[in-house]
Amino acid sequence: MADIVRKQAVSVEVSTVGERLQAMDDSAVVTAFLGGEERAFSELVTRYQTRLLNFVYRTIGDREKAEDLVQEVFIRVYRHLHRFDRSKKFSTWVYTIASNLAKNELRNRSRNPLVLFQTVQKNSQDEDRPLQFEDTTSRPDDMYRKRHLREIVEESVAKLPEHHRNVFILRELEGKSYEEIAEITDCNLGTVKSRLNRARNSFAEIIAPYVD
Amino acid sequence: MDCREFCDQHLAFVDDTLAGIELVRMQRHIAECESCAKHDAKIRRSLLLFRNLPSIEPSPDFSARLEVRLRHCKEEQLAMTHQNLRRGALAAMLASAIMLGYIGTTLFNQGAAPRDMILPPVIASVPESDFTAITTSAPAIVTSVSAGLTFWPAALFAEQVPVRFAHSKLELTNYTR
Numbered sequence: 353m354a355d356i357v358r359k360q361a362v363s364v365e366v367s368t369v370g371e372r373l374q375a376m377d378d379s380a381v382v383t384a385f386l387g388g389e390e391r392a393f394s395e396l397v398t399r400y401q402t403r404l405l406n407f408v409y410r411t412i413g414d415r416e417k418a419e420d421l422v423q424e425v426f427i428r429v430y431r432h433l434h435r436f437d438r439s440k441k442f443s444t445w446v447y448t449i450a451s452n453l454a455k456n457e458l459r460n461r462s463r464n465p466l467v468l469f470q471t472v473q474k475n476s477q478d479e480d481r482p483l484q485f486e487d488t489t490s491r492p493d494d495m496y497r498k499r500h501l502r503e504i505v506e507e508s509v510a511k512l513p514e515h516h517r518n519v520f521i522l523r524e525l526e527g528k529s530y531e532e533i534a535e536i537t538d539c540n541l542g543t544v545k546s547r548l549n550r551a552r553n554s555f556a557e558i559i560a561p562y563v564d
Numbered sequence: 565m566d567c568r569e570f571c572d573q574h575l576a577f578v579d580d581t582l583a584g585i586e587l588v589r590m591q592r593h594i595a596e597c598e599s600c601a602k603h604d605a606k607i608r609r610s611l612l613l614f615r616n617l618p619s620i621e622p623s624p625d626f627s628a629r630l631e632v633r634l635r636h637c638k639e640e641q642l643a644m645t646h647q648n649l650r651r652g653a654l655a656a657m658l659a660s661a662i663m664l665g666y667i668g669t670t671l672f673n674q675g676a677a678p679r680d681m682i683l684p685p686v687i688a689s690v691p692e693s694d695f696t697a698i699t700t701s702a703p704a705i706v707t708s709v710s711a712g713l714t715f716w717p718a719a720l721f722a723e724q725v726p727v728r729f730a731h732s733k734l735e736l737t738n739y740t741r
Contacts, residue, residue: 397630401622409620419623423630427637505613524614549575556610563609 370395378442386434397426400443403526404450410521411454412461413510421453447528447536451518458514501562508558512551519544520551565593570600578607 373381373395381399385392404425409418428449436445509517518537522528528536534544570593576582577590594601 393634397627401626402619405622406619410617415620419626422622423626423633426630427633430634430637431641501613502617505617509614524611525617545575552575552578552607552611555614556606559610559613560606563613 379438382433382436382438382442393430396429396442400446401426404446407447407521407526408450408454410506410509410525411451411518412457413506417457421450421457424453425450441532444532444535447522447526447532448538451522451536455514455518504559504562508555508562511558512554516547516551516554519547520555523548565589567593567597567600570594570597571603574604574607577604578611 369389369391373384373389373392376384376395378396378399381392381395385396401422404422405418408421408425409415412418412421425446429446436442509520512520515537519533522533522536523530530541530544530548533539533548534541537544539547570590573582573586573590577587582590594604
């Protein structure tokens with residue numbers, strides 16, 4: 353009986369800590385982690401894993417590699433969180449790490465021309481994971497059209513130059529401000545605006561024949 | 565507003581960060597210019613497509629894999645901390661041993677009977693000088709030699725000059741007589 357009561361008390365404590373962490377902003381969660389609360393790190397992982405995965409995946413086009421890179425991001429965050437300047441935004445720091453890792457991956461890949469962006473993207477999506485784009489209630493032809501459209505959009509993004517694509521994804525998918533993008537990509541504000549404008553125009557040009 | 569200005573401000577127009585007056589000017593331009601209206605629609609439609617791309621979720625084993633990697637990371641950090649501590653302890657022990665040794669030898673030397681120091685005899689000799697002193701009646705000439713000449717030729721020249729003048733003076737007197 354005492355055991356059951358103790359277990360219940362522990363579970364209540366865990367849930368309250370979890371709830372408290374969920375209610376905190378990033379900065380407070382980071383402070384909690386540095387103060388010795390290990391569960392705070394899990395909260396950070398929960399908050400950022402999907403966002404980072406989408407960002408890295410759209411940048412490099414390889415889902416498996418994107419997962420590996422996101423894990424690497426969290427490992428680096430874990431190792432170096434004590435060095436993080438808490439006067440700055442945590443999300444900007446995390447995205448900077450992810451962006452640099454994605455950039456390195458693309459650089460390594462460019463040295464090995466056998467791996468192509470589109471090839472990797474197609475293979476990883478068609479074989480390894482179920483499609484989430486389709487609604488099972490849709491008609492087959494509708495499903496095909498949607499799937500085809502998604503592939504076209506992803507291929508069009510992949511055709512953008514790397515530095516344009518990076519800015520484009522950060523702005524359009526992650527909703528980052530120009531200032532944050534400038535900090536993440538280590539560029540000035542003017543460069544960010546110019547790259548974003550060019551990326552939008554190029555993307556619209558590439559995709560126009562398919563959607564008109 | 566012309567089309568060029570419209571294109572320049574289109575980024576802010578799409579992001580809705582333009583000031584009120586500029587926004588109205590852009591909207592008016594779209595109403596007037598068919599080409600710019602088409603461009604605007606094309607950009608907005610493509611962005612809509614991209615923004616509506618389905619989000620991908622981490623695979624089911626993502627958390628488990630991350631957990632394993634984090635555990636390794638913690639173990640590594642712990643091992644490194646232990647290693648650093650061990651190194652620090654070893655260095656401290658070594659330093660203490662050296663210090664104790666030094667203190668021990670100092671104390672031992674102090675305890676021994678004091679002895680008079682016997683120094684070896686010092687033999688000193690005065691070196692003979694090879695140089696002769698310059699005897700010149702006009703040191704002003706030496707000091708007035710230009711900086712381009714080395715010192716000794718200039719000094720010798722200065723030493724011989726008054727002698728030559730004296731000789732020529734004597735010969736002149738002989739001729740006149």
